[in-house]
Amino acid sequence: MKFEGESQLEGSKDAVWDALNDPRVIEKCTPGCQSLSIVAPDSYELVTKIGIASISGTYKGSMRLGDRLGREQYAMFAEGAGPIGTMSVAGTVALRENGAATSVNYSFEVQVGGAMTGMAQRALLPIAKLLTKQFFKSVDKLLAGASLPAAEEGGT
Amino acid sequence: MLHAAMLRSPHAHARIKSIDVARARAMPGVHAVLTGEDAKQYWGPLPPTIDIGMKVPTVYGLATEKVYYMGEPVVAVAADSRYLAEDALELIDVEYEPLPAVTDTEAALAPGAPLLYPDWGDNVQCEWGMAVGPVDEVFAQAAHVFDYRIPQHRYSGVSLEGRAALAQFDAYSRKLTLHCSTQSPNLVRTLVAQTFNFPEHDVQVIAPDIGGGYGNKLQADAEVIPCLLSLATGRPVKWTESRQENLLSGMQCRDYVWYLRVAVSRDGILQGLDAKVYGNVGCDGTCHAAGAGKFLVACGYVPGPYKWQAFKVSTKVAVSNKAPSGAYRGYGKDIANFPLEVAMNRMADALGISPVEFRRRNFIGRDEFPYQQISGPIYDSGDYALCLSKLLDLVDYDGVKRRQARQNDGTGSRYLGIGLASMLEPSGGAVPNCIFNSYEVATVRLMPEGGILVLTGHQDIGQGTETTLCQVVADELGCTPDDVRIIYGDTNAVPYGMGPWSSRGATFNVSCVAEAARTLKRNLIEVAAHLWQCEATGVDIAGGAIAEAGGERTLTLKALGNQLHLWPGAFGIVPKHVTNPFEATHYWTSPIASWAPDELGRIRLYSTHPSGSSAIVVEVDAETGKIEVKDIAIVDDCGVIINPMIVEGQLHGGYVQGIGGALLEEFHYDERGQLWNTDLTSYLHPLATDVPAIKCDHVISPSPYTALGTKGMGEGSAIMPVAVMVNAVEDALRPFGVRVSELPLTPERVIALLRTSPRWREMYGAPA
Secondary structure (H helix, E strand, C coil): CEEEEEEEECCCHHHHHHHHCCHHHHHHHCCCEEEEEEEECCEEEEEEEECCHHHCEEEEEEEEEEEEECCCEEEEEEEEEECCEEEEEEEEEEEEEECCEEEEEEEEEEEEECCHHHHHHHHHHHHHHHHHHHHHHHHHHHHCCCCCCCCCCECC | CEEEEEEECCCCCEEEEEEECHHHHHCCCEEEEEEHHHHCCCCCCCCCCECCCCCCCCCCCCCCCEECCCCCEEEEEEECCHHHHHHHHCCCEEEEEECCCCCCHHHHHCCCCCCCCHHHCCCEEEEEEEEECCHHHHHHHCCEEEEEEEEEEEECCCCCCCCEEEEEEECCCCEEEEEECCCCHHHHHHHHHHHHCCCHHHEEEECCCCCCCCCCCCCCCCCHHHHHHHHHHCCCEEEECCHHHHHHHCCEEEEEEEEEEEEECCCCCEEEEEEEEEEECCCCCCCCCCHHHHHHHHHHHCCCCECCCEEEEEEEEECCCCCCECCCCCCCHHHHHHHHHHHHHHHHHHHCCCHHHHHHHHECCHHHCCEECCCCCEECCCCHHHHHHHHHHHHCHHHHHHHHHHHCCCCCCEEEEEEEEEEECCEEECCCCECCCCCEEEEEEECCCCCEEEEECCCCCCCCHHHHHHHHHHHHHCCCHHHEEEECCECCCCCCCCCCCCCCHHHHHHHHHHHHHHHHHHHHHHHHHHHHCCCHHHCEEECCEEECCCCCCEEEHHHHHHHHHCCCCHHHHCCCCCCCCCEEEEEECCCCCECCCCCCCCCECEEECCEEEEEEEEEEECCCCCEEEEEEEEEEECECCCCHHHHHHHHHHHHHHHHHHHHCCCCCECCCCCECCCCCCCCCCCCHHHCCCEEEEECCCCCCCCCCCECCCCCHHHHCHHHHHHHHHHHHCHHHCCCCCCCCCCHHHHHHHHHCCHHHHHHHCCCC
């Protein structure tokens, strides 16, 4: 399943790059993130709690960043498992200056397993969109200098 | 009462590295959390339901070392409510090591495929073949040899009523009572006893009037889990399958590919058939359910209603990382019917003969019965050509063909087509080494107040058993159906019997009930004749009373029941030569089934051979790919008809199920073994608005081998429509010269098919 989109962040390309590659930002901005531990540079383990109807529950997983092309593009690999199935994500995130702001393009191949499969086509993409939007909104707030409260349940 | 929930595998194939149930066990309201390893103290592996030279895996009701399909139960929970049980599932941590999965039939059989059971050395659960007659010679000399690859996808009987089970283990009496939605309570009792090594006579299975038994409810698979939880907790445990559980694991069916070679003479006479079928039974077709055997049935019946000089057939049945495979309205007769009836139309086209004429030239003739088919079975009776002729009238075949010539002139986008096929529906199976065995027993009992009880191991699954058996007994005993009560569905009340599958109700069950009623009638007449000191030959029963010839003396069944049981009682009135005037029990088995191989190694597994023909008229929209069913006509020959309304109901229902398989129903597994459609908005069924009123007509060729000349007829209507639909669509799309290679025929697939046609691409400006 393809999952693609674009977000505008209020910040220079460099600032956005630094934020998106910073595990502390990832921890603070990932919806529902309960904990992020650094296993190795660019390699993390996460626990997140999602609160959206049929996929609500605690998900454990890992995330790895890499394959960087300058400060323009990087690859992200993530996989996780929760009460209703498994998910793995692989793809790229690309940054582009857009005036004073920065456009972030993401393109992921998503594989789901277990009960999640049955709802994937209809329900999962909208949920993924919502969570991604929530993530970038938080990053945007951080860039604007806000200090974020501890992560709430994703999707609430 | 406790409620069960099951944690199911998200992976199609994975090793279980660890399971942590501590948090779930600690949850208030949870009474048992059992893994596959925990459960081994209560049960052994699932016992085989069929083993005809098959490889039988060691598998349990809960996964142990590996999971073999997405949705396989891994941990079972019993809690105070279903809500709590489902919540507890979320507290269980399972660590899996995913393994490569295989789902496609031919990929599973290819060298190097991931192996489900590595000790087998391959993924072949069952392999078989036979050859009769001069096969090589016939093919070498034939004027025409045709080759086809004909696959069918995976779908099943997805019923509104899924599985449900309530298990009650009573620790004091050491009795296990299981209420469940099953087609064969006695078989479930045996399988549960074998699974738990529990005394079979201490297990009672109760199945009330159930629904949704199209072959899908013939095993004790998930049903053993509530039993396990009840044994572990000492409390009643209930499980009601969710829709998702039903689609994931509720016994799937179909899923195979045929390779046919057919030799035909210059004048359109079938000569040789060389057929191979590769079946896919998912993770197992022996223990979870008996799916593997259907491919053997298919091998025996692929010659259909036609005559052949030479025949060769073989099958390889693959295991794969899909849900287990069971029976579904056909059990191999569908697999036999589909490829040949599609091939018949394509060959007729190639030979320039009408599909009607081609069939007529090759049918077994009405005067040739009983006919031993080249593959071994004895066909009891039939008139295949008459079925086809009546069908042409019923559907106005010539009229449709004339309209087609006008409509399909290329000016519009809706193309008219008509498809037809003939059908052979072997019914009343008697298969060795499996639960589909070969007898039925019934008891017919006269009660003191004159009513009649019929005790049968058969089961009412909505097919009208109670109605038809009441009719049969009323006719035999000269009373009314209201005087008769059918007792079924309680293993402690009825004789050990097999239940309804293989359309055996109208063969085995009707025959043993009729014979038992006849015996009881003879005995009652003897008693009356003894009372009246007259000859029994002149005494008969009618209108609920026994009457002397000439009508001088009569005795109602109630009066006789009273005399036998109460006033004065049997001792005073029963003649010495009548051993049991109260009830009669009859054991019936088929006189033509035989497990002793003949000189060619052939055995005979079916007791009657109903037949028929059917046609579908469609309009296919070449712009949208939508298929609209305009007309359906069925001519059925099930021998003597007991209840015309029930027969037509079976024809209607089965036919619509078949149309579902042809147009809509499909389990969408991806290459990783993930099932994508686990609800009824993505696994689609036909609706009432998708089918027109169905026209039915009948031919009656009584079976000489059943008590009343009846034949089974529960499956034929469901096995025909897929071939008929393919033939109709190919007929409609004749201007584009396309051949269906994939099912079901969704609009997307129809457009993809049309896209292969140069003419269509030219008309619709589509790129190649």
